[in-house]
Amino acid sequence: MIRPDAPVLLEIRDLTARVEDQPILKGVSLTIRAGEIHAVMGRNGSGKSTLSKVLAGHPAYTVTGGTVRYMGDDLLSLEPELRARAGLFLGFQYPVEIPGVSNLEFLRVATNARRAGKGEEELDTFAFEDLVRERLQVVQMDPAFLERSVNEGFSGGEKKRNEILQMALLEPLVAVLDETDSGLDIDALRIVAGGVNHLAGPDNATLLITHYQRLLDVITPDYVHVMAAGRILRTGGKELALELEERGYDWVDAELAALERTPAEVG
């Protein structure tokens, strides 16, 4: 839902970042207001996951320029855990397996960290059990998954459901969902997308990274961005995704080549 007067939650300006010595993000700008759903699409390797990890604060990526303001504050100066407590959520493209750490305990500790960030009191084990059982229904997940180690031995689709369960518990203000739809069967896609729709509201925002229109059939984006070679090359409405579905990414090369020429003409 686009409301021009809605508060800006996330404002990315000319963001550049590298991993080791390789520049990957080459100037990303993006503004997300409360209530909006944004989709980021783009070829493999174009930098979508890098953007999501830089936002979440992964230590392997070094920001080399630009700014990110989250709720008016400098996001990049915050430790990853403080970003999460302030309501930024990253749904991982590849959720990490953590042997020996019980999923239930993990979810409880994470939920209480977020609650502390919101100034709410911690939930004891019993109150948390009630909450988690309620939120399990959002993703129609079997409570048996709570007893297992975090993501360990989960199938691809089960891991993605576990991500959305975490989102349901943490109630983020800005959720960045990196290919949450990949690896899901048709029913699971509907369930997960239903969960995302259920959690989206006028006061929060969602950034969906996806390759497929089928997700955007269920979750209608307000904006679609096409990422290429570490930049946002084009931004449009939901019809841009349909156009991509039809035309593919070949046009990207021509536009990129034009972009590369620009500095030479200037200089």
Add this chain to the structure above:
Amino acid sequence: MVAASLSTPTAAAAAAAGSWVAALLANATGGADALAASRERAAQALAQTPLPSRRVEAWRFTDLAPLTAVKPTLLSPAPGAQPETAAGSLRLNLDGHSDPLAGISLPAGLEPIGGDELNATLGQVLAATGSAELWPVLLNGATARNVLALRVRGTVATTLELVSDAGAGEGILPLRLLLVLEPEASLEVLQVHRSSGANLTSVVLEARLGEGAELRHGLLASGAETGCLLATVAVEQATGSRYSGVSAHGGWALGRLEPRLVQSEGAAHSALKALQLADGRQISDTHSQMVFEGPDGRLEQLHKAVADGQGRSVFNGAVKVPRLAQRTDAAQLSRNLLLSDRARIDTKPELEIVADDVRCAHGATVSRLEQDELFYLQSRGIAADQAARLLLRGFCEEVLQELPEAARPWQPLARLLGEQGR
């Protein structure tokens, strides 16, 4: 494997160490109990055996200084506070002096071994496992004043909990245990050893498993900054028997565990799962030995270690498969977590395989906490230090959750990670 910097003990230190044994023997021998004769023999052997030094391969990484700092006298520990006993288990308190069976009615299937039979049996498993001459065993033999010896028949439904607490006193607490499992007998045993002072807990367990017998054995030992532990677990297995040993030790200035297993005719099943921790300036050491003296034997061994601070972890896992032990199937894995730049981990498999038709897998990894795992937790609002704690606990739980149920009231994880009073 990482090379050690060997320090040559000075002559003065060597003399002091020798006089430590002499002083101990002067304080500990004598007496007219059932063990008097064997104690005398062990004392003589101990007097003639040089103190282990780092020039000996088996002690290369393990400095005995914390041990010789212990007052060379026998300890009479005062009973400390204990958690409630878990349902279905019988707790026996071992203080090295009094009879742990006094006033206890043993569950069906357990009976004490005494008199001539005890004299005839004691030491046999040590001999069968090549452990009789080990220095910690001699030290125990020269000082122990009583032995808890039990015969096991049939399936014993009660878990036997054998508990000691050296407490804050100074000196040596020697404990001697013997279990004889008749064919098809089944028993679960948990050893719990604690200390909070400058003392040595010396424990030797001999277990003989008859054909088809099963022993599930747990050992939980949490020490103090100045406390030492020398624990030997000698197990002799007949065909078709199953031994499963789960151990966890840490917090000792010097804590060394020596599981010594022999499958005397092969065709038995042995499992060893261990966790050891070394923080501060502690040394945590395991030297295990598995010998197959017949074909078709199996071993599953997982050894995990955590080294933090300036702690030092040592693992040496010997597996011997002579020619007659065809079709042996042995797997040994050593997984180590290095949490500080100043900590050290030495891990070494020692495979002696002569038989040709065998499967012997072994592997060792040393790693730090995984960056991606830490980040995943942090990205959910969990602070870096708490995330590291969760990962560490996860690493430990894989072994700790295999301890007998009776270990639960002792809170193994909190105890070993120092997250509670001792």
